């Protein structure tokens with residue numbers, strides 16, 4: 001073997017190299033430079049990257065990973081399994097699914113919550129892929145994208161939605177209080193008249209009925225106000241409670257009942273007592289609230305007889321809680337049907353619609369591990385909400 005200038009090279013210097021024939025020290029130097037470059041790219045990448053062995057023990061992590069989980073050096077995490085960053089907020093089923101996918105040689109991606117060293121929540125979008133050598137999985141590589149910004153925006157959106165619902169609750173409040181107030185006033189005037197002269201025994205029964213109606217009116221107003229206060233309380237997004245679907249539906253009607261009844265719309269609730277889900281109450285209530293106001297709006301300017309809203313609930317064959325919401329307010333055209341869950345899609349004029357109700361509802365349902373679908377025919381519309389069920393809590 002000869003070098004370019006014709007002098008003989010030692011055997012090892014003539015090693016083949018993909019680019020051209022270079023002396024080994026140069027090849028090695030290039031290799032070294034490539035390795036350093038890869039190393040630098042790995043260490044300095046904006047994505048948090050981790051490499052594990054097949055058992056999931058950490059072999060390498062980069063700076064972004066340490067920063068994301070608030071560790072000072074690689075030594076603190078190497079050799080540990082991913083358990084050190086696992087959060088109880090991510091369900092076991094997700095890890096099971098992830099492990100099943102990657103251990104059979106596929107990539108997995110999804111959103112989850114981990115826990116930083118100081119105990120704070122870390123929301124990430126994770127992509128994890130097997131690393132293979134000759135058909136054998138020798139480890140896994142994970143890329144985590146920090147979702148903090150996105151999660152913050154989502155929370156702001158939910159908060160804005162809550163304020164929007166509160167606004168319409170406020171508008172409904174006048175309707176809901178005016179009616180009982182008017183009848184309380186009538187009853188009180190009637191009682192005053194009876195008591196202004198010696199009470200006749202025949203007056204006793206109607207007087208008692210009037211007093212009873214005052215009590216009922218006041219109680220209803222108290223319920224409405226209590227609910228308004230409950231709804232305006234700050235709720236923590238991670239704090240789910242057990243919620244009775246029957247109660248949820250009754251509460252979501254509290255502020256709208258009068259408006260519906262005044263328009264001749266029949267309300268029919270067919271929900272058993274023992275139907276429960278786990279979730280964030282105000283969020284779930286805002287879904288029903290939006291469905292009811294959508295129906296109310298769809299009925300505007302319609303004069304037909306037999307207007308109704310039916311909400312029914314049951315546990316389906318798969319053990320899921322199924323809530324059906326049905327109305328006969330004219331239906332939705334196939335063309336609009338494709339768009340109703342899109343953000344900002346509305347058929348309402350001006351201030352009447354934001355087009356956000358159904359898109360936010362879909363997000364809320366998905367956050368609760370469920371689905372929402374819509375079908376419409378013969379002027380009827382039906383929304384089907386499926387949510388994971390929960391057992392009735394022992395105490396509340």
Ligand SMILES: Nc1ncnc2c1ncn2[C@@H]1O[C@H](COP(=O)(O)OP(=O)(O)O)[C@@H](O)[C@H]1O
Pocket residue numbers: 290294295298327329330331332336340341345346347348352353354355356357358359381
């Ligand atoms: N029950 C219904 N009957 C007829 N149309 C409906 C019904 N529910 C929703 N829609 C249609 O879906 C659109 C989007 O609803 P939504 O996302 O709540 O936004 P918004 O109520 O602000 O318009 C409505 O503008 C309406 O056209």
Ligand SMILES: [Mg+2]
Pocket residue numbers: 290293294357358
């Ligand atoms: Mg709406």
